[in-house]
Amino acid sequence: MDSIDNDYILSHISPEPDHLYRLYRRTHLNHLYPRMCSGHLQGRMLAMIVSMIKPHRVLELGTFTGYSALCLAETLPEGGEIHTVEIDDEMEDELTELFSTSPGGDRVKLHIGDALQLIPAINEEWDLVYIDANKRDYIAYIDLLLPRMRPGSFIIADNTLWDGKVFDTATHRDPQTLGLDAFNTYVASHPRLASVILPLRDGLTLIRVE
Numbered sequence: 001m002d003s004i005d006n007d008y009i010l011s012h013i014s015p016e017p018d019h020l021y022r023l024y025r026r027t028h029l030n031h032l033y034p035r036m037c038s039g040h041l042q043g044r045m046l047a048m049i050v051s052m053i054k055p056h057r058v059l060e061l062g063t064f065t066g067y068s069a070l071c072l073a074e075t076l077p078e079g080g081e082i083h084t085v086e087i088d089d090e091m092e093d094e095l096t097e098l099f100s101t102s103p104g105g106d107r108v109k110l111h112i113g114d115a116l117q118l119i120p121a122i123n124e125e126w127d128l129v130y131i132d133a134n135k136r137d138y139i140a141y142i143d144l145l146l147p148r149m150r151p152g153s154f155i156i157a158d159n160t161l162w163d164g165k166v167f168d169t170a171t172h173r174d175p176q177t178l179g180l181d182a183f184n185t186y187v188a189s190h191p192r193l194a195s196v197i198l199p200l201r202d203g204l205t206l207i208r209v210e
């Protein structure tokens with residue numbers, strides 16, 4: 001296989017729900033760095049993972065415009081909740097409006113603040129965590145999360161291949177690349193974590209807590 005045809009994939013997977021298509025377009029029209037928004041393929045992957053593991057308590061670090069939070073909420077079992085943490089307080093009004101008007105949004109609890117402060121402050125045990133906030137802090141997130149995660153729970157970490165820069169840290173010495181490379185090494189050798197890196201979009205690591 002020479003290259004991946006993204007259009008082929010997108011036309012042969014479950015369609016993107018209308019409200020998410022509109023949110024993706026709005027994100028591209030109104031926000032800097034719209035590439036941060038998950039989009040169709042990754043969004044369907046997140047909804048699929050939730051439908052497979054049926055988590056009751058989900059935590060997302062890094063909400064941005066709410067696309068992935070709504071995907072995670074979509075297939076939650078009855079009584080399930082997703083808590084999502086965003087540091088940018090300018091997003092609060094937009095996200096509050098989005099979650100109060102979107103399918104599944106009533107299952108999303110928004111927290112504005114720094115994930116490093118909020119992980120210890122939210123009093124829940126997590127069945128699934130989606131890490132997509134500050135790329136320099138992924139190891140710190142894992143260390144704060146593990147005391148609140150039982151064996152058999154899962155973590156998904158996004159951007160773990162970082163546009164391929166982690167393959168060549170002699171050339172790419174920026175803090176995000178180094179942080180993600182250190183995270184990949186940390187996870188691979190952690191005694192409580194089993195992991196697999198999927199080369200999906202910017203790299204998605206699936207982790208099972210043992």
Ligand SMILES: C[S@@+](CC[C@H](N)C(=O)[O-])C[C@H]1O[C@@H](n2cnc3c(N)ncnc32)[C@H](O)[C@@H]1O
Nearest residue numbers: 036037038062064067068086087114115133134
């Ligand atoms: C890649 S975007 C998230 C994209 C979103 N999860 C999605 O898939 O559509 C990363 C977000 O993390 C937020 N962020 C960065 N550092 C953070 C921190 N320390 N705590 C909480 N959020 C943070 C950024 O403001 C940004 O909105």
